Amino acid sequence: AQSVAQPEDQVNVAEGNPLTVKCTYSVSGNPYLFWYVQYPNRGLQFLLKYITGDNLVKGSYGFEAEFNKSQTSFHLKKPSALVSDSALYFCAVRDILVTGGGNKLTFGTGTQLKVEL
Amino acid sequence: KAGVTQTPRYLIKTRGQQVTLSCSPISGHRSVSWYQQTPGQGLQFLFEYFSETQRNKGNFPGRFSGRQFSNSRSEMNVSTLELGDSALYLCASSLGGPSSSYNEQFFGPGTRLTVL
Numbered sequence: 001a002q003s004v005a006q007p008e009d010q011v012n013v014a015e016g017n018p019l020t021v022k023c024t025y026s027v028s029g030n031p032y033l034f035w036y037v038q039y040p041n042r043g044l045q046f047l048l049k050y051i052t053g054d055n056l057v058k059g060s061y062g063f064e065a066e067f068n069k070s071q072t073s074f075h076l077k078k079p080s081a082l083v084s085d086s087a088l089y090f091c092a093v094r095d096i097l098v099t100g101g102g103n104k105l106t107f108g109t110g111t112q113l114k115v116e117l
Numbered sequence: 118k119a120g121v122t123q124t125p126r127y128l129i130k131t132r133g134q135q136v137t138l139s140c141s142p143i144s145g146h147r148s149v150s151w152y153q154q155t156p157g158q159g160l161q162f163l164f165e166y167f168s169e170t171q172r173n174k175g176n177f178p179g180r181f182s183g184r185q186f187s188n189s190r191s192e193m194n195v196s197t198l199e200l201g202d203s204a205l206y207l208c209a210s211s212l213g214g215p216s217s218s219y220n221e222q223f224f225g226p227g228t229r230l231t232v233l
Contacts, residue, residue: 034221043121043207043224051219090160095173103150103211103222104173107160 002027002093006108013081013115021076021111023091032094033074034105035065037087044090050074061085081115088112118144121210121225129231135196138228140208142189148172148213149191150222151183154205163206166191167213195230203232 003026013019025031032051036044048059055067065076076089089111095104122141130136142149150173151163162175166185183193189210195202209222 032219036224041226043123043226044209046221046223049219049221092160095162103148103165103209103213103220104162104175105150105152105160105222106162109159 002031002095002106004033004091004093004106004108006089006091006111008111009109010112010114013113015083015115015117016080019078019081019085019113019115021089021091021113023074023076023108025072025074025091025093027093031067031072031074033065033067034092034094035059035063035074035076036090036092036107038090038110039087047076047089081113083115083117086113086115121208121223123206123208123225123228125228126226127229127231129233130198131233132198132200134198135194136198136230137192137194138206138208138230140191140193140210140225142191142208142210143223146210146212146223147189148211148222149185149189150209150211151191151193152207152209153177154207154227155203160207163193198232200232203230205229 005024034049035047038044050067058064091108092105124139148167150165154160165173169185180196185191205227207227209224211220211222
């Protein structure tokens with residue numbers, strides 16, 4: 001079965017500093033990986049995805065993620081953090097074993113990002 | 118383009134009751150998935166509907182059911198509510214066609230269900 005791990009429950013960073021939110025995955029076959037962000041009392045917002053191609057994926061709001069097959073990682077990064085980036089971040093992998101195609105995402109446990117002035 | 122909408126946003130029920138939640142996907146999206154989010158279990162997949170058919174199902178008891186209408190709107194029902202069913206229920210839509218593997222899902226704001 002597919003799985004993702006987010007080893008850090010919380011990440012603290014100063015505004016203007018680079019940020020990294022870690023994610024590792026375990027899949028059978030090619031991974032389809034996603035990052036989502038959740039603000040309080042809101043649903044999840046899509047940030048970016050890796051399907052194939054370049055290992056560096058660029059997404060919304062200045063976020064990017066680096067896919068590393070040898071380390072089975074898909075870390076989320078941003079060169080300069082903003083206070084408004086403070087939120088809960090989820091890494092997810094699409095379950096390729098679902099029948100008839102379709103969407104089933106397996107999510108990590110989430111990482112709370114706190115950006116301070 | 119309007120996003121995914123879910124109604125109601127908040128619900129309070131008592132144990133043993135049943136509840137129905139509604140989700141309207143983004144126009145043109147044919148796949149609707151449901152997820153349960155709790156502090157203890159995190160985000161868990163409930164089921165997915167595509168073209169009015171359940172395409173995938175997660176590991177939830179039969180008390181959890183759903184359906185999809187011809188306009189792609191979806192409902193999920195929970196019967197005989199238990200305290201542990203208190204959660205944020207999220208609906209997500211996507212195009213859902215043959216390339217669904219590559220499509221991201223767009224989430225609604227969720228329905229917060231509290232079971233007393």
